[in-house]
Amino acid sequence: MMHHDKETMLLEEKSTIKADIEPKGVEGEQQTSAALARSCQPCVICGQVETQEVLRAPDRFHGRQQKYSLVRCLNCSFVWLSDPPQPEEMYLHYTEAYHKLISAAGENSPGRWRGRVETARAYKQAGDILDLGCSSGGFLEFFYNQGWRLYGIEMSADCAKRAEERTGAKVFVGDILDASFSPQSFDVITCFDVLEHLYHPRQVLEKVKGWLKPDGIFYVQIPNIESAEARVFRSYWHGLELPRHLFHYSPESLKLLGQACGLRPLSITTERNSAVGTSLRYVFDDIFRTVGIRKRPIAYSGEASLPWKAARKLARLTVLRALLTMAALAGEGECIHGIFQPSTPIA
Helix, strand or coil: CHHHHHHHHHHHHHHHHHHHCCCCHHHHHHHHHHHHHHHCCCCCCCCCCCEEEEEEEECCCCCCCCEEEEEEECCCCCEEEECCCCHHHHHHCCCHHHHHHHHHHHHHCCHHHHHHHHHHHHHCCCEEEEEECCCCCCCHHHHCCCCEEEEEEECCHHHHHHHHHHHCCEEEECCHHHCCCCCCCEEEEEEECCHHHCCCHHHHHHHHHHHEEEEEEEEEEEEECCEHHHHHHHHHCHHHCCCCCCEEECHHHHHHHHHHCCEEEEEEEEECCCCHHHHHHHHHHHHHHHCCCCCCCHHHCCCCCHHHHHHHHHHHHCHHHHHHHHHHHHCECCEEEEEEEECCCCC
């Protein structure tokens, strides 16, 4: 396993070095022009092109140095990643280490789904449910044999197969925009920690609106760029997840996007979903780097040593507790929960 991790890190270092090289010659000028064109992309909510840079930050999860720029629309305040990697390049940023961490979070923490299940059931008690980005079926499993017909969309064929075996769901393997469900098919469509990864969120929400029954609900959960921890940690905030998170939502921008796609908000709330420990680790990694100490990135850190575990526990009882108190005073929760319904057509 250690040998495999080293090979993975070497491949990633090569890709990072390649990405950091300045383009040369005619081909390089064409690449630069294309990048500038992409950086001037219009806001997906309001269509305006005037933006202001919010911050610059690297992929801290993998310990890479290439920096990415977040910009904010000057008209509606929506935030997105300027000049993101092209879709065909994104596999470099969704490494095996990343997928392993995400899969473990879903498999080993069934409690994370219970609140979401209760929210969905508060609106609908049975029917047809579609989970966008269903992974291995951790969420859908709660609806198995409970009077629901289960469906999912998942990019990974292996995860989709596991979800089908685990829940009996019918899972479409591929991109959400390529799925072809019939109009007005679903009572509930859910989308947890997925919307921020999508290149075309507006088109996806328009699809969702078409797939929902007139009284169906769309339940989405995403990180909150206006949260307390985001304000405190700025470029070190765990929820940035650059460059994998392409769009960064606030409660207001989520509402505006939903409305632009024909979805009216029934409820938009924020909840605490603290990852102060990870954000603080990113801060310490930078401090160590300035004095010549390069720590292993979180993506490849593996099991912590006993001294490090003890240090983390002490930090949780002291520094982290103080930071959490500060964060709570600074603003909203780190997680947005939105419930939407198709807008009633005006007669």
